[in-house]
Amino acid sequence: MLRTRQLSTVAAALAALTTSTVLAAPAVEADANGFRDRVGEAPAVIDVQGVRVKNFARVVVTARYDDLVDGRSGGWTVYVDTSRRRVGPEFGVSGGLSTGTDYSVYRVRHWKYLSGPRSCPLDLSLNYRRDTSTFEISRRCLDRPGRIRVAVVAGKARRDGSWHRDWAPRRHQFYDWVARG
Numbered sequence: 001m002l003r004t005r006q007l008s009t010v011a012a013a014l015a016a017l018t019t020s021t022v023l024a025a026p027a028v029e030a031d032a033n034g035f036r037d038r039v040g041e042a043p044a045v046i047d048v049q050g051v052r053v054k055n056f057a058r059v060v061v062t063a064r065y066d067d068l069v070d071g072r073s074g075g076w077t078v079y080v081d082t083s084r085r086r087v088g089p090e091f092g093v094s095g096g097l098s099t100g101t102d103y104s105v106y107r108v109r110h111w112k113y114l115s116g117p118r119s120c121p122l123d124l125s126l127n128y129r130r131d132t133s134t135f136e137i138s139r140r141c142l143d144r145p146g147r148i149r150v151a152v153v154a155g156k157a158r159r160d161g162s163w164h165r166d167w168a169p170r171r172h173q174f175y176d177w178v179a180r181g
């Protein structure tokens with residue numbers, strides 16, 4: 001069932017995260033665009049290994065982690081760039097990585113949320129056996145885009161309140177454009 005929910009505190013904090021990682025090597029697949037991310041650069045519970053993007057009737061973005069653990073993996077944000085003319089992403093989709101956590105879509109400018117959550121169909125699924133998190137986003141949430149490109153960041157709080165994070169491919173960088181399928 002599709003739904004829109006309020007953003008969790010964990011996910012909200014991700015919007016301000018910054019770190020750097022190493023460039024990933026893109027790999028094109030038949031039904032989706034798959035990209036890789038470096039392993040071993042963040043705690044395993046948030047260390048992104050790969051990102052898959054499907055730009056179909058809905059936009060589906062899946063991140064795979066080294067070891068996703070319920071209750072320990074913090075949250076993640078998918079930034080979606082829908083317009084080359086405007087610098088940076090137009091939308092951010094944030095959610096927790098634990099069972100029952102909240103998630104939502106926001107308008108973004110200069111990598112910052114412009115306003116409260118959008119009311120539109122969005123679904124989050126978490127698979128702790130496959131170590132994946134997936135957003136299924138209605139095209140309406142993204143103002144019915146053509147091609148898109150994404151950036152992903154996962155993060156979790158340290159004991160002192162600062163953040164571990166892993167950007168894929170790296171901070172404020174996108175993977176390749178994915179055409180409307």
Ligand SMILES: [Ca+2]
Binds near residue numbers: 021039048166
């Ligand atoms: Ca990584």
Ligand SMILES: [Ca+2]
Binds near residue numbers: 081083085087090
């Ligand atoms: Ca843009």
